[in-house]
Amino acid sequence: MTARLPARFTAPRAATLPPVSPRPTLRDVATAAGVHPATASRALNEATRSLVRPATVERVREVASALGYQVNPIARSLKTSRSETVGVLIPDLTNPLFPPIVRGIEDALGASGYTVLTANTDNDPARESSNFAAMQARQVDGFIVATARLDDPLMHEAALRGVPMVMVNRQTEQLDVSVVAGDDATGIARTVDHLVGLGHRDIAHVAGPLDVSTGAVRLRAFRTAMQGHGLPDDRVVVAEAYSEAAGRTASLELLDGAVPTAVVAGNDLLAIGSYDALEERGLICPDDVSIVGFNDMPFIGRLRPPLTSVRVPQYELGVEAARLLLDRLSGRTVTPRVVLLPVQLVVRGSTAPPRG
Amino acid sequence: MTARLPARFTAPRAATLPPVSPRPTLRDVATAAGVHPATASRALNEATRSLVRPATVERVREVASALGYQVNPIARSLKTSRSETVGVLIPDLTNPLFPPIVRGIEDALGASGYTVLTANTDNDPARESSNFAAMQARQVDGFIVATARLDDPLMHEAALRGVPMVMVNRQTEQLDVSVVAGDDATGIARTVDHLVGLGHRDIAHVAGPLDVSTGAVRLRAFRTAMQGHGLPDDRVVVAEAYSEAAGRTASLELLDGAVPTAVVAGNDLLAIGSYDALEERGLICPDDVSIVGFNDMPFIGRLRPPLTSVRVPQYELGVEAARLLLDRLSGRTVTPRVVLLPVQLVVRGSTAPPRG
DNA sequence: TTGTACGCGTTATCAA
DNA sequence: TTGATAACGCGTACAA
Numbered sequence: 001m002t003a004r005l006p007a008r009f010t011a012p013r014a015a016t017l018p019p020v021s022p023r024p025t026l027r028d029v030a031t032a033a034g035v036h037p038a039t040a041s042r043a044l045n046e047a048t049r050s051l052v053r054p055a056t057v058e059r060v061r062e063v064a065s066a067l068g069y070q071v072n073p074i075a076r077s078l079k080t081s082r083s084e085t086v087g088v089l090i091p092d093l094t095n096p097l098f099p100p101i102v103r104g105i106e107d108a109l110g111a112s113g114y115t116v117l118t119a120n121t122d123n124d125p126a127r128e129s130s131n132f133a134a135m136q137a138r139q140v141d142g143f144i145v146a147t148a149r150l151d152d153p154l155m156h157e158a159a160l161r162g163v164p165m166v167m168v169n170r171q172t173e174q175l176d177v178s179v180v181a182g183d184d185a186t187g188i189a190r191t192v193d194h195l196v197g198l199g200h201r202d203i204a205h206v207a208g209p210l211d212v213s214t215g216a217v218r219l220r221a222f223r224t225a226m227q228g229h230g231l232p233d234d235r236v237v238v239a240e241a242y243s244e245a246a247g248r249t250a251s252l253e254l255l256d257g258a259v260p261t262a263v264v265a266g267n268d269l270l271a272i273g274s275y276d277a278l279e280e281r282g283l284i285c286p287d288d289v290s291i292v293g294f295n296d297m298p299f300i301g302r303l304r305p306p307l308t309s310v311r312v313p314q315y316e317l318g319v320e321a322a323r324l325l326l327d328r329l330s331g332r333t334v335t336p337r338v339v340l341l342p343v344q345l346v347v348r349g350s351t352a353p354p355r356g
Numbered sequence: 357m358t359a360r361l362p363a364r365f366t367a368p369r370a371a372t373l374p375p376v377s378p379r380p381t382l383r384d385v386a387t388a389a390g391v392h393p394a395t396a397s398r399a400l401n402e403a404t405r406s407l408v409r410p411a412t413v414e415r416v417r418e419v420a421s422a423l424g425y426q427v428n429p430i431a432r433s434l435k436t437s438r439s440e441t442v443g444v445l446i447p448d449l450t451n452p453l454f455p456p457i458v459r460g461i462e463d464a465l466g467a468s469g470y471t472v473l474t475a476n477t478d479n480d481p482a483r484e485s486s487n488f489a490a491m492q493a494r495q496v497d498g499f500i501v502a503t504a505r506l507d508d509p510l511m512h513e514a515a516l517r518g519v520p521m522v523m524v525n526r527q528t529e530q531l532d533v534s535v536v537a538g539d540d541a542t543g544i545a546r547t548v549d550h551l552v553g554l555g556h557r558d559i560a561h562v563a564g565p566l567d568v569s570t571g572a573v574r575l576r577a578f579r580t581a582m583q584g585h586g587l588p589d590d591r592v593v594v595a596e597a598y599s600e601a602a603g604r605t606a607s608l609e610l611l612d613g614a615v616p617t618a619v620v621a622g623n624d625l626l627a628i629g630s631y632d633a634l635e636e637r638g639l640i641c642p643d644d645v646s647i648v649g650f651n652d653m654p655f656i657g658r659l660r661p662p663l664t665s666v667r668v669p670q671y672e673l674g675v676e677a678a679r680l681l682l683d684r685l686s687g688r689t690v691t692p693r694v695v696l697l698p699v700q701l702v703v704r705g706s707t708a709p710p711r712g
Numbered sequence: 713t714t715g716t717a718c719g720c721g722t723t724a725t726c727a728a
Numbered sequence: 729t730t731g732a733t734a735a736c737g738c739g740t741a742c743a744a
Binding site for chain 2: 740
């Protein structure tokens with residue numbers, strides 16, 4: 001429903017006001033300070049300030065602040081071909097994993113004067129590619145990418161071309177780019193240890209998509225951990241996406257065979273899908289089947305039952321990725337690094353000893 | 357822990373590659389097509405295309421795509437003083453209410469070629485103000501604001517100056533700006549009706565902060581609805597923020613007096629805080645106290661107990677706000693409008709008849 | 713229908 | 729230490 005405003009509100013005073021007075025330009029400042037625009041530019045610019053006599057610097061700065069001068073980043077960008085802007089590519093902002101990461105990125109970059117451009121790709125390579133190009137056209141100084149697939153020619157090529165870039169959470173196969181991620185392998189190992197410690201021996205894995213690193217790494221870690229305990233490592237189904245629906249489908253497939261006593265889900269959304277599947281089959285968690293998630297999404301501990309999960313420091317992931325990119329942009333660091341942040345198993349009500 | 361890459365990965369091939377070939381410019385296209393840059397510009401520009409001979413248009417466009425030409429938005433912005441960019445101000449991206457809204461905004465604006473700049477203000481007027489200024493400096497064409505307080509001089513002044521702007525979810529007192537929000541008053545009325553229908557008569561309200569419209573509007577709606585049922589409307593506590601912690605504090609205060617049989621929370625986060633408070637006092641929801649939230653955040657129906665809440669179409673809120681802004685930017689609409697999207701009470705397990 | 717000429721606001725280079 | 733000049737890439741009056 002669209003409501004027109006009541007009469008007393010309609011006043012479109014905006015239209016009748018004088019147009020906003022144009023922002024003062026560098027010329028204005030220079031003129032007012034009695035110097036040449038080039039000098040004003042040097043005085044106002046951190047890096048070139050030392051070239052100007054202190055008294056002049058002082059005068060220019062005073063005039064500038066008196067006039068309320070702010071540089072025009074557009075004009076500056078045109079000249080310098082940098083933009084103090086960073087592009088962030090994520091699969092989907094409504095996946096609860098990403099908001100804390102993006103928030104961390106924005107906080108860290110914002111503190112250094114950078115602005116953030118975000119785009120959602122929905123895991124569609126075409127959208128990834130077009131968004132990437134659009135951001136490059138806007139002269140972004142670098143990228144933080146959370147959408148990488150293991151085989152991702154776009155990322156690889158960009159890296160080869162020297163585009164400043166950091167991957168967060170997910171990575172490509174060719175490690176020619178810096179990465180910040182949670183320590184997935186350790187997380188999965190702790191998870192399996194926990195379940196085995198409870199007495200489980202028939203443990204299945206609902207893996208995430210294997211074309212992204214998190215899916216592949218966690219699957220490999222699951223197999224390794226199971227082997228380490230001398231248990232069968234082949235109880236695996238692969239979900240088509242990191243979504244509740246895909247988790248449900250994969251879990252139903254699993255439950256159609258022999259029902260395991262525990263399920264290690266590739267992430268929390270898949271775990272919720274497992275909840276759904278269990279419920280449909282009339283099974284109770286954790287009485288019939290224990291379930292463990294991954295990521296420890298916000299509020300995941302308040303579900304019914306509270307989900308045991310691996311806490312990944314999402315906000316810090318974003319902050320660290322931003323830091324790596326800033327290092328790269330400032331030219332301090334140039335060789336790619338891999339930063340794995342520690343994770344922690346958070347045991348809650350979705351795991352219990354197997355029955356009888 | 358920071359891991360250096362194994363030797364086989366270190367190859368900084370990026371540094372050794374030839375520098376990325378410079379993007380072709382409008383001149384390059386013009387030269388290659390044998391026309392003047394001005395003609396190329398006109399041929400490539402939707403609005404001026406009709407001024408140039410169709411055959412020439414064709415030739416220029418072919419050359420452009422052959423060279424992989426893309427306009428330089430920076431240069432264009434400098435010339436046109438528009439940027440095809442919109443600023444979005446939100447309190448906090450990690451509040452689950454906002455990701456769907458932002459996603460809706462990005463989808464709708466992206467479809468029209470606009471790019472989105474977001475900033476988190478944490479409800480701090482100073483941050484709101486500095487982010488607003490920074491975005492204006494970057495020549496954003498307009499704003500979508502989810503941070504408005506009822507008395508918000510910054511917003512008011514910007515509106516008076518004719519800055520294109522749309523408020524989403526929250527609004528200011530002086531309605532000189534377009535607004536897109538959920539129909540809060542109806543939502544609260546339905547909530548109270550529902551509780552009264554279950555037999556509740558002692559109903560309290562944990563209100564959100566009264567300096568933002570949602571807090572004030574929902575409180576007023578609560579009072580009106582209670583009066584409509586001939587019930588006391590003064591069982592109200594006000595939370596300091598829309599957060600779980602503030603909800604807990606406010607609810608504890610409430611429970612220190614006579615315990616009501618039902619609580620209408622100002623939003624879902626406050627409702628979760630009420631869950632906490634109840635638990636601390638050894639009370640059970642819904643057996644001892646029914647609780648209703650507002651917004652129907654993602655996964656809120658999977659809590660323990662599943663929260664009865666008012667579903668607000670968050671994604672659509674974002675889409676509609678973007679549309680209003682696009683209308684304004686295109687000059688089609690200039691008078692502010694208020695769009696209230698319909699909401700819906702979703703009854704779940706947190707509400708039940710009061711005990712015998 | 714196309715070309716000419718200029719300027720958007722800034723910074724880099726060169727000269728003084 | 730400062731000034732003059734040009735250029736970043738584009739769009740647009742104006743002229744032809």
